[in-house]
Amino acid sequence: MTTVETPTTEAAPETTLERGYVGLDYPRKEDRRLLQGQGVFVDDIKRWGMGYVHFVRSPYAHAKILSIDVSKALAVKGVYGTLTGDEVALQTDPFFQIASEPGAHVRDYALAVGKARYVGDPVAAVVAETRELARDAAELVEVEYEPLPAIVDARRALDEDAPILHEECGGNLAWQGTYEWGDLDAAFAEADHIVRISELHFDRFNSTPLELDGALVEYNRGTGQWTLHCNNQFPGFAIIMMGPALRVGLDKLRFVTQDIGGGFGNKITSHPQLVACCLLARKLNRPIQWTEWRTEFHQSMSHGNERWFQDIEVAVKADGTLLGFRCKALDDAGAYLRYEPLGGVIWSQVTPGMYRWRNIRVDFTQVMTNKAPVSPNRGYSRMQHLWLTERIIDIVAHELGFDPIEIRKRNYIQPEDMPYETPNGCVYDSGDYPRALDLALELIGYDQLEERRRDAESRGRLLGFGIGSTLDSGTNNFGQSQLINPDLQFSGNNEVATVKLDILGEIVVTLGTTPQGQGHETTAAQVVADILGCSPDDVTVRAGHDTYWNSHAGFSGTYASQFAVTGLGAVKGATEELARQMRVLASMVFGCSPDDIELVDKHARIKGNPEAALPFQALGAIVNAGNAGFPEDPPPLNARYVFRPKFEVPDKERKFGNLTLTYAMQIHACVVEVDPETGYYEVVDYAAVDDCGSRVNPKIVEGQVMGATAHALGAAIWESFVYDDEGNLLTPNFYDYHVPHALDMPPLRTGALESPSPFTPLGTKGMGEGGGAGIHAVCAALQDALRSRGGAIVSDSHNPYHRVWAMLRDPDATRANVEVVSK
Amino acid sequence: MIVKGTKELPASREVVWGVINEPSEMAKLMPGVESFEVTDDRHWTAKVKVPLGLGGLKMTIDFERLEERELEFASMRAKGKGVGALMDMTTSFTLSEAGDGKTSMDWEADVKIAGPVGSMGQRVLQPIVNQQVSQVLEALEKRVTEASASS
Numbered sequence: 001m002t003t004v005e006t007p008t009t010e011a012a013p014e015t016t017l018e019r020g021y022v023g024l025d026y027p028r029k030e031d032r033r034l035l036q037g038q039g040v041f042v043d044d045i046k047r048w049g050m051g052y053v054h055f056v057r058s059p060y061a062h063a064k065i066l067s068i069d070v071s072k073a074l075a076v077k078g079v080y081g082t083l084t085g086d087e088v089a090l091q092t093d094p095f096f097q098i099a100s101e102p103g104a105h106v107r108d109y110a111l112a113v114g115k116a117r118y119v120g121d122p123v124a125a126v127v128a129e130t131r132e133l134a135r136d137a138a139e140l141v142e143v144e145y146e147p148l149p150a151i152v153d154a155r156r157a158l159d160e161d162a163p164i165l166h167e168e169c170g171g172n173l174a175w176q177g178t179y180e181w182g183d184l185d186a187a188f189a190e191a192d193h194i195v196r197i198s199e200l201h202f203d204r205f206n207s208t209p210l211e212l213d214g215a216l217v218e219y220n221r222g223t224g225q226w227t228l229h230c231n232n233q234f235p236g237f238a239i240i241m242m243g244p245a246l247r248v249g250l251d252k253l254r255f256v257t258q259d260i261g262g263g264f265g266n267k268i269t270s271h272p273q274l275v276a277c278c279l280l281a282r283k284l285n286r287p288i289q290w291t292e293w294r295t296e297f298h299q300s301m302s303h304g305n306e307r308w309f310q311d312i313e314v315a316v317k318a319d320g321t322l323l324g325f326r327c328k329a330l331d332d333a334g335a336y337l338r339y340e341p342l343g344g345v346i347w348s349q350v351t352p353g354m355y356r357w358r359n360i361r362v363d364f365t366q367v368m369t370n371k372a373p374v375s376p377n378r379g380y381s382r383m384q385h386l387w388l389t390e391r392i393i394d395i396v397a398h399e400l401g402f403d404p405i406e407i408r409k410r411n412y413i414q415p416e417d418m419p420y421e422t423p424n425g426c427v428y429d430s431g432d433y434p435r436a437l438d439l440a441l442e443l444i445g446y447d448q449l450e451e452r453r454r455d456a457e458s459r460g461r462l463l464g465f466g467i468g469s470t471l472d473s474g475t476n477n478f479g480q481s482q483l484i485n486p487d488l489q490f491s492g493n494n495e496v497a498t499v500k501l502d503i504l505g506e507i508v509v510t511l512g513t514t515p516q517g518q519g520h521e522t523t524a525a526q527v528v529a530d531i532l533g534c535s536p537d538d539v540t541v542r543a544g545h546d547t548y549w550n551s552h553a554g555f556s557g558t559y560a561s562q563f564a565v566t567g568l569g570a571v572k573g574a575t576e577e578l579a580r581q582m583r584v585l586a587s588m589v590f591g592c593s594p595d596d597i598e599l600v601d602k603h604a605r606i607k608g609n610p611e612a613a614l615p616f617q618a619l620g621a622i623v624n625a626g627n628a629g630f631p632e633d634p635p636p637l638n639a640r641y642v643f644r645p646k647f648e649v650p651d652k653e654r655k656f657g658n659l660t661l662t663y664a665m666q667i668h669a670c671v672v673e674v675d676p677e678t679g680y681y682e683v684v685d686y687a688a689v690d691d692c693g694s695r696v697n698p699k700i701v702e703g704q705v706m707g708a709t710a711h712a713l714g715a716a717i718w719e720s721f722v723y724d725d726e727g728n729l730l731t732p733n734f735y736d737y738h739v740p741h742a743l744d745m746p747p748l749r750t751g752a753l754e755s756p757s758p759f760t761p762l763g764t765k766g767m768g769e770g771g772g773a774g775i776h777a778v779c780a781a782l783q784d785a786l787r788s789r790g791g792a793i794v795s796d797s798h799n800p801y802h803r804v805w806a807m808l809r810d811p812d813a814t815r816a817n818v819e820v821v822s823k
Numbered sequence: 824m825i826v827k828g829t830k831e832l833p834a835s836r837e838v839v840w841g842v843i844n845e846p847s848e849m850a851k852l853m854p855g856v857e858s859f860e861v862t863d864d865r866h867w868t869a870k871v872k873v874p875l876g877l878g879g880l881k882m883t884i885d886f887e888r889l890e891e892r893e894l895e896f897a898s899m900r901a902k903g904k905g906v907g908a909l910m911d912m913t914t915s916f917t918l919s920e921a922g923d924g925k926t927s928m929d930w931e932a933d934v935k936i937a938g939p940v941g942s943m944g945q946r947v948l949q950p951i952v953n954q955q956v957s958q959v960l961e962a963l964e965k966r967v968t969e970a971s972a973s974s
Contacts, residue, residue, distance in 0.1 A: 059909050059937035119937070139906075147911055147935055295939075726824070728941040 021526040021536055022762070025699035028522045029536065030259075030515075030543070039259040040543075042214040043291045045229045050216065050287035051080040051127035053280060054134035055273070056141045057300065058116030058123055061150035061370035061727020062163060065114060065143060068124055072140040078129040079137045081284045083276060085113040085123055091279055092245045095271070099341050100485040103174035103366075106166050108336045110245070110275035116145070117165050117335035118370050119729055120300035125276055127284060131291070150370040150727035154332035155308060157367035165335060165368050174333050174366040175341035175484055179348060179655050181423035182359030187323040191315035195396050196819040202384040203798035204306035204332070205719040206377045207711055208739045209516070211261025212292040213270045213301060219281040226278050227254045232270050233263035233514045234557035235545060237339075241271040246278060258544035263516035264711075265376030265559060266302035269338040298732045303721055304377030305343045306332040307384040314392050315359070316400065320407045324359025325392060329385075331366040334373040341366045343374070345483045346381035349473040349659045351424045353389030354433050355411045358423045370727040376559065378711055379472070383772035386470040387797055390776040394466070394783060395793060399820050404467060404780065405441070409434045412469075419758065425656040426473075428663045429693075429765070430755040433469065436689045440467070440669040443687035443749040452671070462674040464785025467667065468712075468776030472692070474561030474766020475661035477647040483655050492647045493661075494553040495566035499528060499574040500638040501582065503624040505602070505617030507532060509541040509574075510549040512556030513567045518768065519700040520563060524571045526696055527762070531575040532582075533599035534616070553642055561766030564696060565662055566643050569761045573641030581635030585623060586614050588634060643761075662757045664692035666770030668709065670746075670777035674785045679805025681785070683713060683746040683778065691753035692767035693760070698752065704768035705750050712774025714740045720798045786811065793818050826952055827931035830960050834971035836894045836918045839926045842967055843916055844897055846886065852962040854955060855879070864888075871903075875951060880905050880940065894918060908940035924971075932956070 033039050070082040094107040107113070112123045124141050128134035149163040156162055157172040165172055188194060215230035232238045235255040243250045260267070273290060281288045292301065308330040315323040329347075333340040344366050351360055379386075393411070397404045413420050415432040422428065445452075449465055456463035479491030496512040509524055521543060525536035532539075545552065558567075583597040586604035590597075590612060598607045605613035623637045650657025671685035690705045718738040722730045731737040756763030775797050782804060783794040790811025796803065807814055832839050842848045846867040850859040855872040862868060865888040872879040882905035891897040896917050903910035914932040921927040935941075936948055 059941065060935075119942070145909075147937075726935060726937075726941075728937065730942055732939075732942045 020530040022530050022696050023694070024526070024697070026522055026526055026536055026697055028519050028700065029525060029541070030519060030521050034259065041211055041259050041261055042216060042229055042231045045216045047216060047218065047287040050289045051129065051284060052131040052134045053125050053127045053277060053288050053290045054131070054138045055122040055296070056124040056126065056138045056143065057296070058112065058119060058121040058145070060116055060145055060147050061119050061152070062148040062165070063116050063145040064148060065112060065116060065123055066146055067144045069142040070124065070126070072142065073126050073137040076133070076137045076140065078133050080127045080129065080286065081280065082127070082141070083111065083125040083280050083283065085109065085111040088276070088279065089113045092275060093247060095241050095245050097337060098339070098481065098485060098488065099175050099337055100487065102169040102171065103337050103341055105168040106337050107168060108272070108338070110272045110279065118300070118372050119727055120296065120372060121335065122273070122276070122300070125280060127280055127288060152369055152371065152723050152725060152727050154306065154330055154367050154369055157369055165370065172368045174337055174368050175344050176365045177344060177484060178361070178363050179424070180361040181351070182324060184324060184326055184359050184361050187315045187359035188313070190317070191323055192318040192823055193316040193400055194821045195314040195316060195399055196821070197312040197392070197395055198310065198817045199795065200309040200312065200388060200391055201796045202307040202387055203715070203796060204303050204371070204721040205715045205798070206302055206304050206721070207262070207264030207266055209262030209264060209266060212294060212297050213267060213273065214291040215274055215277050216287060216289050217274065217277040217281045218287045219278065219285070221285065224248070225252045225254060226281065227256060228274055229256045230270070230274060231257060231260040231263070231267055232274065233260065233267040233516055234559050235514065235547070236552065236554050236556045237268060238271045238274065242275055242278070245275055254547040256544070256546045257514045260514060260516040263558065264378040265380055267516070268559060269302055269373070269375035295733045298721070298737060299729055300372050302375040302377065303334060303372045305374045305381060305384060309388050312392065314396055316396055320400070320402045320410050322355060322357045322396070322411045324357045326361035327388070328363045328365065331364065332369050332371065332374070333366050334369060334371045336373040337368070338373045339375045341484055342481060343381040345480050347385035348424055348655065349426055350382045350386055350471045351426065352422050353386050354413060354469050354471060354665070355389065356413050357411070360423055371723055372721070372729070378708065379769040379772045380560070382471070382473055383775070386772045387776050390468055390470070391779065394780045395818060398783060398791070398793070399818060405437065408437060408467065408469065425650070425658055426660065427658050429661070429757040429759050431663065431665045431691055432753060432755060433665060436665060436667045436691055436753055437467070437469065439751045439753065440667040440687045440689045443689070443751050444669045444671065444685055456673050460676070462676055462785040462789065464672045464674065464781040464783070466670050466777045466780025466782070466784055468773035468780065469667045470665070470770055470773040472561050472664040472666065472767055472769045473660040473662070474664065475565045475645055476560050476562070477645070477650070477657070477659050477661070478555065479647060479649040479657065480659045482652055483650060486652050491649045492644060493555050493562070493566060494642050494644045495556060495562070495570045496551045496553045496640065496642050497524070497567070497570035497574045498549070498551045498638065498640040499571070499578045501578060501616060501620045503620050505615060505620045507534065507539045507616070509539060509571060510551040511541065511567060511571070512545060512552035513558045513563055514545045515558055518558065518563060518704070519697060520567060523564070523568060523696045523700065527568050527571050528575045531572065531579050534602045538602060551640070561664065561769050563766065564692070564762070564764035565760045565766050566645070568696065568764060569643035570641050572761050573643055574639045577639035577641060578637060581637050581639065582619055584635050585619055585637065588630065589614060589622070661759055662693065662765035664690065664765040664767040664770065666690050666773040668712070668773035668777040670774070670781045672778065672781040672785055674782065674804060676789060676808055679801045679803070679808055681782065681801065681804060686746045687749045687751065688774070689751040689753065690767065690770060691755050693757040693765035694754055694763035695752065696762065696764060701752065701767060702750050705770065706748060708768060708771035709748060709774050710740050710745060712771035713744070713778065715771070715797065716775045716778035716799060718800070720800070791815065824934045824936070824949065824952065825931065826934065826956060830928045830930065830964070831921055832926045832928055832964055832967050834926060834967035835924055836920060836926045838971045839918055839928065839967050840894050842963065842970060844891065848966065852959050852966060854958045873951065873955070875940065880908055882908065882910065884910070907938050909937040911935040
């Protein structure tokens, strides 16, 4: 069931685009080819003579590499060649590090050099004529290791006797910074209650793209250029990592993508493997095909950030007004800093969550451990922090006897506060959080909750209800990177689109983005159709990304909730320019003013005179094939537009500034039933309300909301990367790492509000990363369900059945985590 | 994974020492040994089959004597390799008189198992290690009893 409300907001923007196709559930243009099996994913791309690569991976979490002998592998018929860390160290430079000291000293290569630092760290690669042969031959590579003690628990990583991953860093500290805004002392002096929480833990998991990482890499010896057919979702980032490492200019790297089977941020940091493929393509003079195996993905790619929150103190007034909080955040980056320590600042896009508290201090520390490196994962870094703020709300309510709904409404930023400047200078663009919560309550039937609770009790079950409210901050200001490393030169954001009218009237759009299922071809076509006066079916949006199209900029890619703003902003800009050119050309033909021309039904015609009309085909033919005799140059009917949000570089001293352009919002509400004997529980009802501003295609939005919800439930209940003390990953495949499928999903009701963003060309906001709300909704529902059985406090984001059983058995142990001091 | 314990054996330290310090004797005590080869007096190799799921896990294990103090202490390192598993174990024995002609043996082993088998984790591997250790100790007790009777 879907419910939609469009609130009237005083901050409603004036968008220049009248709604026609925009706002409709237009069928996805991509689906025809995808549903017919005609999509082209990276593993579908073949080349004559290509070799398949398989990576030899460390079985140890921490070990010196004493020697690597590839001779037995090379002796196998059909094996084309190998690559070792020593070769990589000779032929490349370490990847550029985002971190300031001490993380800046990490020396990270495409293959492990000298030491392996996590189970799955690639130490060598074998290329053979078949994928299976490469894997078998990899077994013949003899690597002599000297195992070293491993550090697995981030809380011990800075101990004096902790094993050190990167000796050149002098320890395991990656980055450390203090964030403080407002007046903490005054807030705690004013507070009537201080709630202390010793420790909360946000668990390690990631998303599960159906398609694994992969590439087909070709090297052209004549031009010295590599072509990478791949599924990396942020070529703009990969290329600046890879070029300097390979000691070449960025002009030597051509990225090509078409269909990508899910990304979720996990496909941002595949640059080490891509560099290895580049070296092998050059060394062996043949195309190199790499498709990851599922266990490799689980073991070595892109885990989400695990984070501990410690020594949390919350200042609360007697009426439930929240004044502020302070805490330590300890982030576990894993073995290498592939995108980190950006997580150390990204969270501050949503510093206060959805609440009005103005006094906040977070002492943020990021450490390295002998676990897989982390990278962005749907809701990157904000999800952890928003889960903290939500946990604080529910624990405060639980301990001080407030209704979780009322305390939220009391402390939510109100619609009349919008646009709202947060304590650290971010600007929440629009939204009506209390109204969204009411809608969620309505969808889930909150007024019948007590009746349902009694019914559950009669069946021997404990019923619990919980809320998760989060923000999906989108369109990054990359200037925030300077808050963690003042020497970095990144700032702002950009995205590109080109739109042209071709010789037979074809409207062709090229994007800089790398869609992974978000429906860019459809939504871009809807925007173009409304501007040009045609149907989305008349618009061809090139599938995927190609450096050769020249439709990309430094930050091009699909990540961080931004296409509806940056991508479609670029499409709108380019299309409006094309429309202007079409009007100019028609005016030159008709001898009138461009202002007299309108674009309707695939024609450029004189307003009020439908007979005086030129079909688009004629315009395209005139410019491209019949342009002699014009008194002045006709317009090219080919427009390239770079969308650039108006950002300032944040204040580095105060850690203050607008870090993202838009703030979509989610309220998830969840009902669970717990078996008090076993801890087994089921999510029996669920509602998700999303407000991402103006929706270009509501059905696509709803699909993303459903996907994010599935991710949330997986993270809350089933998905966890568990390591033993020696750094072995105990959940390296689907046998132990259960990803929810359709049958695991609860009854799901979705609702939507539309609070248009006043800051974006279409009133849209980036969206799709709101899953963090669901993680908390489950935590809160469990805490509510256990209230009558000792009042356990839920302190972990991941709550498998055995953990719930433990909370039922010993609630006091969980309650020792919380203390209330009342004045 | 560290496993350790104390075992009282019904034989003198000389007898116990003679068994645990003799590779061919120790080979007889290990379950699943399919072949055994002494390289020199400090190194030997065994091919063993560890009961692990269907068919068991075949490993080639290289032993190296690290240190010994006669009748008192011995330590060795064992590095094993099989399909899907690497094992690295350092083990030591400390012998002391227990009275009545008996010997008390404190033993300790630090076992590291890596590779896909390692990812099964202690929940699976610990019972297997415990079972293997238990069988070795039972066989050792039986063997030293026999050796004591014949001496």
